[in-house]
Amino acid sequence: MAGNTFGTLFRVTTWGESHGPASGVVIDGCPPGIELTEEIIQQELDRRRPGKGGGASPRQEPDRVEILSGTFRPEGEDCELTTGTPISLIIFNKDAHSKSYDHLQNVFRPGHGDMTYQAKYGIRDHRGGGRASARETAARVAAGAVASQLLRAHNIEVNGYTLALGGVRAEGRDMAAISQNPLFCPDNEAARRMEERINEVRSQGDTLGGIVEICATCPPGLGEPVFDKLDGELARALMSIGAVKGVEIGAGFRVAEMLGSENNDPLSPAGFLGNNSGGILAGISNGEDLVMRVAVKPIPSIPREQQTVNLANEPVTIKVGGRHDISAIPRIVPVCEAMVRLVLADHLLRQLVLVANRTAVSGNASTENG
Amino acid sequence: MAGNTFGTLFRVTTWGESHGPASGVVIDGCPPGIELTEEIIQQELDRRRPGKGGGASPRQEPDRVEILSGTFRPEGEDCELTTGTPISLIIFNKDAHSKSYDHLQNVFRPGHGDMTYQAKYGIRDHRGGGRASARETAARVAAGAVASQLLRAHNIEVNGYTLALGGVRAEGRDMAAISQNPLFCPDNEAARRMEERINEVRSQGDTLGGIVEICATCPPGLGEPVFDKLDGELARALMSIGAVKGVEIGAGFRVAEMLGSENNDPLSPAGFLGNNSGGILAGISNGEDLVMRVAVKPIPSIPREQQTVNLANEPVTIKVGGRHDISAIPRIVPVCEAMVRLVLADHLLRQLVLVANRTAVSGNASTENG
Amino acid sequence: MAGNTFGTLFRVTTWGESHGPASGVVIDGCPPGIELTEEIIQQELDRRRPGKGGGASPRQEPDRVEILSGTFRPEGEDCELTTGTPISLIIFNKDAHSKSYDHLQNVFRPGHGDMTYQAKYGIRDHRGGGRASARETAARVAAGAVASQLLRAHNIEVNGYTLALGGVRAEGRDMAAISQNPLFCPDNEAARRMEERINEVRSQGDTLGGIVEICATCPPGLGEPVFDKLDGELARALMSIGAVKGVEIGAGFRVAEMLGSENNDPLSPAGFLGNNSGGILAGISNGEDLVMRVAVKPIPSIPREQQTVNLANEPVTIKVGGRHDISAIPRIVPVCEAMVRLVLADHLLRQLVLVANRTAVSGNASTENG
């Protein structure tokens, strides 16, 4: 019950079905005084927009975000600012073809949540995947844009990119390249080969998986011991994206074959001499860049015939047509960034409590002494 | 702030430092009427006990758990039962050598949380790692044993085992073997080679990482959409264990190179024909076994000289002696099981709300009709 | 930070400012299969509508609610049902006169949150009280209507009424009268005198307080020990309504002068012989009617000259004109009902966990024995 809220202090609640009138998000806990306009949020949403290459489907969602509450432009300010009250964002749905899903009403598509939603709730809105649609991530990206405004004021930047797609892997990390190819890949040559692979697989009626890497600058001290460790929170946030089946931090699964003497990052007065830890020690950020990678499964909607069952548990075959992407990459990249931002915004605020208390207590002490 | 509680309905709060007088856990939300004794919990704790082979350190913690509240034996019952009130468990520390940590007081051990705790809190109990010690996981295992009693009543079983250690990988999954070797490995021959590798590395003053796999039976319908997806919760739970640097579900990172037609698990009237999903679709269990793997980093405490800094940020070298294991495996296996049990107990209770409401509403309806 | 969400399992998040484009609420955790239409919610909203007598202001808000997500009409059903996913409700603002608040931009109205919002956030939307406006309660009433649908399926009914207004007190509890006078008063004669008092005070440019009583049928077992006691939760819910300054349960403040032998409600096989407890013992419902009363302060907006300060902390005088009611009663009555419903819906779901577990465990046990 009630799994649609994320965060403790920077709290985000999303709502909406793929083919309902709208979807949206309420952000509660964003501090006041932060510049926020629809244009700022729209920029992030546009990065997630389909139809921009990379095996994308032709569905042209305008995805115009509107701010319904939580900002105000005081007299004399040249911009809308957050007020500290809940920020409600809405995206009206315009380009949904519900009719095209009628034949799926009583059939469970393999690899989708059709069967599990039915098992859980005994009822489901089958149109376009209903609540389980990737469309839900638009609200996350919008919320992530708000988090981004807060993080920016604290010099925290988050960047995601495509590390691998369909077996093609980026060789290096040429950050300039990310905005030069439609796949957000830090290796333009690899991006070219990924596109080739996409075209090949499209003609075969199949889909592709890949790997996204996300980096973030981060001050030391973020994350809470034991259960709310920063890496745990990041893992949960990223694994909560539908297509993600694995998450690793720093050296990740490679640690299984490393020696302690190889894996430990030595410290020097200038900082850590290595980042196998991915910027996190004992669940708390150490000041190095946070580095994480996620495994993205191939889109389960394929126009090939698949074996499945219907609501009556009878065997049927199915071809999932419609307007589908070949890979969740690159559209998933801004979603990954958004989730990391939501985690960092929340933990930044949690850590500010300690910072403020230290200042207040020591200030108070010096007043008493003075 | 306040990251020591886990769960929404089955809520677990742990406390305690490595060298304090005791550590423990409070479990709030365990339903009443469940059989629970100290012996039941002790059995699980004993599985985590060091000194039982597998490169374990000679520190002989008795780790005797005591139940301080939450159980009662009503007249006529032959066993103590939970009462629905908080269950407080305590483990007194007996074998702690605080003095042996005095030289570490002002030095940050590489790979440990020393530097990050200092950055976060400005103060830390350096003895034995303080709160960041692996000793904290004893409380998790104790809580997991309580969860296990609840899950058993719902026919849910969780089993963890060593899949790889120091580069040696189990070939198959011989479940009978798990209790036959001290490494909880489902391949006795691989276990033998893992032991060899441990001995080799011990003589070199180094440590080893590995991979643990956890399987669980699970009814369909557990997990909540969007942010509280079952896989997200499992990832967070497992990543919250200190040594874990990666988590994957089902096919995990292999999905990056798979085609949609390979990765989709077809459905048949008898169930799914494959389990690449690891038992979870759209964040909700589908009735197949849950399957997850975690990457375990090598123990960072090594008796080799390492480069680091002290509290004054001056360069120093350090050798971390003391009584340390060569690998977090196998002691981490019961901890992984415990975390999975805590997630499943919580989500089982969350799902029971829906089940009960359906029953109540339909019962009510039929009463009105009848 | 982040105080706009209510409930643990039946979770309600409201948003919106008085003079923004809209306000609304997201309900997460409502079980699936519950009949829900805009008409059902609108009926409750209409009860809260101003301009229906009782000293109400002439502002004619249409307050049309729209359901944006969380319901679906499956083939073959004759009504929309909840699906278990978040229910998003929106009410667009139509009749807001922002300009009329321009002169209040830099002045703190006595009895309002102007000064405290400024102190807390350093910025505020002054128009119509911004987030602190009573308009926010429309979203609560809408959410309460959803809770009401759930509670009805469990035979729980909540009724509020005016017990006192401007010093005039209802003599008895004639429940039929409540819908016969515009003040929701269970005593038509008292209602008549209350109206007289309202007219008298209106001509003096002043406002009135009163007392609302709320009754609810409730099965035994709702409420959690210690901090989440049912009476504590009800007190918080009711005190979270802007105008409420006191809450009492059962005999309430009268217990201060009672003897134990008077206050204790004896038990008989047919139930309790008295209800001084107001239906709650040790924080858990006992099966008797829940009875609570709230003290409602006079509306602070009065057209009389009052002493106050401006943003620069300079002394100024103010007359608060505009379209204001003479008393928060009766419009607050449906808001009180809504808050009680939200508490009961949440605690009903929490209790269902225990009910379901008992059934499941005993069913399991009997299977094992059989």
Added chain:
Amino acid sequence: MAGNTFGTLFRVTTWGESHGPASGVVIDGCPPGIELTEEIIQQELDRRRPGKGGGASPRQEPDRVEILSGTFRPEGEDCELTTGTPISLIIFNKDAHSKSYDHLQNVFRPGHGDMTYQAKYGIRDHRGGGRASARETAARVAAGAVASQLLRAHNIEVNGYTLALGGVRAEGRDMAAISQNPLFCPDNEAARRMEERINEVRSQGDTLGGIVEICATCPPGLGEPVFDKLDGELARALMSIGAVKGVEIGAGFRVAEMLGSENNDPLSPAGFLGNNSGGILAGISNGEDLVMRVAVKPIPSIPREQQTVNLANEPVTIKVGGRHDISAIPRIVPVCEAMVRLVLADHLLRQLVLVANRTAVSGNASTENG
């Protein structure tokens, strides 16, 4: 389920039954660097100790608190300080006579939670009231002492006292008197008459109720809009004390008969000219003293014959002997203070987030400009 935790950032979880081996509390979220010793906590516990006059029972609980985790004395410091990790406090039970409760095992005492615990859980520890015993409040007082240390560093002080007992009411507020009489009454003459009333009622085998008032200094800005209003949180906290049946803030129930022009507190450059609001406007503290009152019901355990039922729902009569107080006052006074402290500590930390963010953001801005 799971109602034994209080607070969002300053989180307190209590556990323990009246006649179990111990009771205790875990405090998660207390900032580091705060002086904390067992002596500091013990002082507060001693104020709650029975047998110090005021109609107290002769049960002599030593109630010695022990700190099990969360504090550390760094080299060079002259006192133990909190470390930011969970503070676990334990109080072992020593003077419990379980046998004296055997005859109550199957009978529901009127005015107690016996019937409701049985209805909720289907099992209960009947000895001494089990979890519902007032003994549970010792853990709250201990936690409140920790909160008090944090609040003191921010110049927040909380004071409770007896305003009325058995119909006798304190005339004024002579704060010096509070520590001069065993009833914590700010009117020594009234205290003398209260003692007379206690003796009178004791001889009649009956018990008494009363009113406690709590005052607190508080900076402006504490409390969150809408559902987490400071008055709502205080009401919940105070109503969660077993014997409390009513809570009011500032003018409280008197507002029902006041005019708006009487009730509004005018503002002046030197502050508010009145405190009918009790220091809270729109749910946020305004800088004036917080003022609240609670109605305390008479102790339900009376040695008179009362009508009730047993587990089989058969009519029986009962006399509740044992070692019981005549009134929950004055022992409830430190419990009220503790609950107010827990609320203020939590909301102080929540407000520090805003303070710190404002500082950080403006500091950051000036750096960029500079």
